[in-house]
Amino acid sequence: MTGAAVIRLPQAGAHAAPASQAAQARRPAGSVRFQGLGKTYVSSAGEVQALQGINLDIEPGEIFGIIGRSGAGKSSLLRSINRLERPSEGRVLVDGEDIAGLGEAELIRLRRRIGMIFQHFNLLAAKTVRENVALPLRIAGVPQDEARARVAEVLRLVGLEGKEDTYPSRLSGGQKQRVGIARALVMRPEILLCDEATSALDPETTLSILRLLRDINRRLGLTIVLITHEMSVIREICHRVVVLEHGRIAETGPVWQVFAQPQHAATQALLAPLTRALPEDLSARLRDRAEPGDWQVIELPFTGEAAPDLAVLAQGVRLVQAQVDPIDGHAVGRLVLLAPPELDPASLSPNARRLGHVATND
Amino acid sequence: MSPQMIDRLIGAFLDTLLMVSASAGIALLAGIPLAVFLVTSGPGGFFPAPRLNRALGALVNGFRAVPFIVLLVALIPFTRLVTGTTIGVWAAVVPLSISATPFFARIAEVSLREVDPGLVEAAQSIGASRWHIVRHVLLPEALPGIIGGFTITVVSMIGASAMAGAVGAGGLGDVAIRYGYQRFDTTVMVAVIVILVALVSVVQVTGDRAVRRLRAR
DSSP states (O other): OOOOTTOOOTHHHHHHOHHHHHHHHHHHOOOOEEEEEEEEEETEEEEEEEEEEEEEOTTTOOOOEEEESTTHHHHHHHHHHTTTSSSSEEEEEETEEEEGOOOOHHHHHHHHHHEEEETTOOOOSSSHHHHHHHHHHHHOOHHHOOOOOOOOHHHHHHHHTTTOOGGGGGSOOHHHHHHHHHHHHOOOOHHHHSSTTTTSSSSSHHHHHHHHHHHHHHHHHHEEEESSSSSHHHHHHEEEEEEEEEEEEEEEEEEEHHSSOOHHHOOOOOOOOGGGOHHHHHEEEEEEEOOOOOOOEEEEEEEEESOOGGGGGGGGGGEEEEEEEEEEEEEEEEEEEOOTTOOOHHHOOOOOEEEEEEEEOO | OOOOHHHHHHHHHHHHHHHHHHHHHHHHHHHHHHHHHHHHSSSTSSSOHHHHHHHHHHHHHHHHHHHHHHHHHHHHHHHHHHHHHHHHHHHHHHHHHHHHHHHHHHHHHHHTOOOOOOOHHHHHHOOOOHHIIIIIIHHHHHHHHHHHHHHHHHHHHHHHHHHGGTTOOOSHHHHHHIIITTOHHHHHHHHHHHHHHHHHHHHHHHHHHHHHHHHOO
C-alpha cells in the first residue's frame, strides 16, 4: 500500500469497525474457524468432493460473504457451521469449540445461538407470523409472556408490526424474508447464517433486506455469514469475502480488495456482470498499432489505493467512461481516458494501462 | 315400507355409523403414528431404523393386498381373541380397522413426505428436536393432505362395512342383501342406496370443506 493516495469516502467510518462496536455491545462471541475442512459426497456417479482444504476465520461481528458459482460448495460450507451438514474431514470451531463432537442436546443448544434464513424463506404455512416467530421460543420452553414480548420486539425490528396474525401465504417475498429474519433473531443468536437470502427477491426488495441485515449487524453486533452468487450482494454489505471454486478457496480478503484486484479467474467471472464494458463504438474502432495521429485509450484502475491525482486529466486528456464505487470506504473502479499520442500512460499512474489506439477527428 | 322395515333401516344405519366411526377412530389413532414412523425411519429419515421400516412396510403392503372379505374371515380367530365374539358390530370393527389402518397410513405417508424438506431444515436450524419437528412441522404442514386422505379412508370403509353382514354385524349392507336382494324388495334396496349415497356425500363434503379451510390460510 502506498498509503498517501488512498481515497477515503465520507461513509468510510460507517463500516469501518463493526467488530469493535460489537465488542462493546456484548461479549465478543460469534467467531467461526474452519480448519482443513473437507466434504465428500457419495453419489451414483461416484465420489464428489464438495469442499476441500478450507481454512478460514470469521471474526465476531463481521459480515462475511461466501460467493461462488452453483456447485462451488457454498451451501455445504455454510451448513457446516450449524452442523446441518457434517464435514467429512477437518474441524469447525464456533467460538473456539469444535462442534463435531456435540451430542443431540448440545447441538440443539448450539443451534439456538446460530440463526439461519433461507432463499425460499421456509416458513410454516400452517402457522401465523406470530406463531412462526414464536416457535423457537416455544420449543426452547421460554415462558409465554416473555416470548410474547420478544416476538413483538423482533417483529418491530424487522418492520412487521400489524402482521402478527397473518399467514405467510398472504405476505410478499420481502415480508416473508422479514418473518424469516425475525424467527432467526428471536433467540438472540450471535451468528446469523444467510442462505441465498435475497436470491428469490426483486432488486428493490433485495436492497431493503440487505439494508435490514446491515442494520441488524450494527445494532446487535452479531456475526453474519451469507452465501450468494451475486457480487452485488457482497459489495452492498460484506466486509470480507471468500470466493469458492470447485470446493476450494479461490481467494479471500476484504471486499474492496477483491473487487479492486481480483486475482482468480472465478472472481473475475463473477465480477463481469458488474463491470461496464468499453463503449461499443470505441471498442469497434480500437486497434493495437498506432497509426499517425491516433490517440491512446488508457484505462486507469482505482483499486482503493494508489489512486492517481485527478489533476493529470487536465492536460488535454478526455474522460470517456468512469465507474467508481465506494466499497467499505475505498474507491474501486476505473476511468477510461482518451489521451494524445505523446502522453506516457505511466505519467498518469503506475497502474495506467494502454488499451489501444483510436483515430480521432479532433 | 312397513314401520318395522323403517325401524330396521334406522337400526342398520346406526350400526353402520357405529362400525365405521369406531374403526375410523382406531385407524386414525394407529395410522398417523404408523405413517410418521414409515416416513422418519426410512433411509435419510431422522429416526433411522431401516430394518424395522422395511418390515413394517412389508406388513402394510401385505394387509393392503388382502381383499376385505377375505381378511374378515381370516381374522376371525384374532377377532374372537380381542372381542370375545365373532358376530356383531364390534366383531366387524376389528377387521375393519385392521384393513383401514394400513390404507390410511399409506395415504398419510404420502402427505408427510410432501412436506418441504426446507421446513425440516429450518426447524433444525432453530434448535428443534426430532420430536418437535414431528409435532410442529410434519403433522401441521401435512394436515390438509392427511384430512383429505382420512376422508377417502372413511368413504371406502363405508363401502367395506357393507360386507360386515357376513359376520352378522348388521348394518345397511346386511339389510340390502337380506331384504333387497334375497327377498327382491326393491324399495329397501333403493332406500339403502339413497342412505349410503347421502352418508358418503356428507363425509366427502365435510372433509373437502375442512381441507379447503386449511389450505386457504
